[in-house]
Amino acid sequence: MLHLKDVKKAFRQPDGAVLPILDIPQFHVAAAERMVLVGRSGCGKTTLLHIIAGISRPDSGRVRVDDWEITLMNEAECDRFRAERIGYVFQTFNLLAGFTALENVLLAMRFTRGRPDKVRARQLLKRVGLQHRVHHRPAMLSVGEQQRVAVARALANKPKLVLADEPTANVDAGHQQQILDLLRETCGEERVALVLVTHTAEVAQQFPRVDHLEQFNRVSASP
């Protein structure tokens, strides 16, 4: 379902020097597989997720998602593909403050070819236990509730792949497990592949597959 081959990414630093971040010969995730990607801070986990989502372009290499090679798409095609096939859960939730919970989910549907499906948006919010909070804005929701809205939003367009970037890092301990369970269960119900980035061992050990970025990223591996 997700295949990366010879993906390289480097950033230019203010002094002009080039800082390599990623050099990944291969990385695969099967359809509906739920796996965890761990690694130390700054090792390129978020950059990798951005490249998989098409938010950033690799300097070289190929990225194939659901049999579509996104590295060959132009930017607009890539945006549309992301909207339709990839869900994203951010560490800081990234809900739009001016929109209600329902509108945040509907907004994600706005950027696909189809029409926003209010019934599905409500069903998803009900699934994450927020049927009574649909018209609340993010500021009126707890952090746990905000992240649950973010999970519902990520699943809004029935994606093939959900990318979760440290989804429990900003959630209080009491709600961390709830969010994890929710992600695993909903991705399972919707037959969605999940790539979850974390640096917490307690989170990682709950998933059958745990990949260490440093182990397959040649940049991290090199001394």
Next chain:
Amino acid sequence: MSLWKVAWRSIQQRALASTLTAVSMALGVSLVVAVLVIYGVVYQSFHRGSEGYDLIVGAKGSNEQLVLNTVYYLSQPIENIPYSYYEEFTEGRFAPDVEAAIPVCMGHSYQGFRVVGTVPEMFEKLTYLGGRKYQFAEGGNFKSDNAFGAVVGATAAREAGLKVGSTFQAVHGVAEEGGIVHKQTFKVVGVLAPTGTPNDRALFVNMEGFYQIHQGEHARDEASPPSEPAAEQAQGHNAEAADHKAEAAGHNAAAEGHDEHQQITAILVFIAGDEFQRVKRTEVVSKQINEGTVAQAAAPYRVIAELFEGVIGKIEGILLFMAVLIVVVAGMGIMVSIYNSMSERRHEIAIMRALGASRLTVMAIILLESILLSLGGGLLGLLLGHGLVGLLSPIIVEQTGVATGLLQFQTIELILIPGLMVLASAVGYLPALAAYRTDVARSLTAAQ
């Protein structure tokens, strides 16, 4: 969820800044509306006064002064022409081309309103506002054989407190501060319904009575007033003897026969024939008059149009330019407001991009926001502008006779909406471009 709603939510989120920028736009647009409507009112007011007749004939001099004095009762009284010249239009060489000719005499006033000597036919022949006949709100027209009958315009009647049966004495001259009060008394026999023309602000007396104004005084005191109006000088002392006789006869004989020294201020000429013939004959008659040495002819419509375009048109242009400038400045305010918010909104834009919005989509959202603010402010400005005109309506009616209301729209206002859309797109372009160029990965990472 439409992009409009996304843009609207963004406006709501910055309610205070959005409201202030929209209000500044509203003020600019309301000024444009007020200028346009008031210009329309002045235009109507100017053109109403000269409808119905084709030429004004008066003493040689300035066309503008002849028209301003005869149509609007403005400016200083002009020189006079002999009564015998008037007869050229009724039974002389111009008569075949003329349907009617109305003489007017000026030089007196009452409480600041001009007293105009004329004939009863004036209110039978004269029309306004595209052929409407003059109506009497009270009483009726004065009769030829009633030398001291008077008809009063609606505003003059109201402000001077005159009604049918009231009497008044004309004041020497036309200055606001007044002058010598003449002994001769006129009796109001009719009050005109409001017309929105300068005639609302005048008193019309039988020309025969007008000629006799000075008679009683001259009988007692042969010395003339220091600065007699031209019409009075026209009578001359030779005329007085004849007029004394007429007065002695109970003012009734005055309508019959005019002394050869009597003069009038102007003649309103109605050319005979259909529309095409009138145009042609107006040219011919006008040329003949102007080639002569006695008088000049002015086509009021043409003079008014020139006057309007030359003076008021330019003032309107300047006012409109300033009002449009205010709208443009308000537009710049919208640009600054949105552009300043871009630094805090980059993150929002990055989120939308991460959710799959294209660069063009986020650009469109910013442009729509600019359009919503401009149009919202513009519509508020239309309401404010027309509300202002509605509030000022009683004063405008009072001053010009032209009724205005909340719904007094000018056709040119139709370009306001597309104009605002263009302005909004122009001022929204820069922030929209900033949205277009947002680096998604960097903005998302920066927020973590």
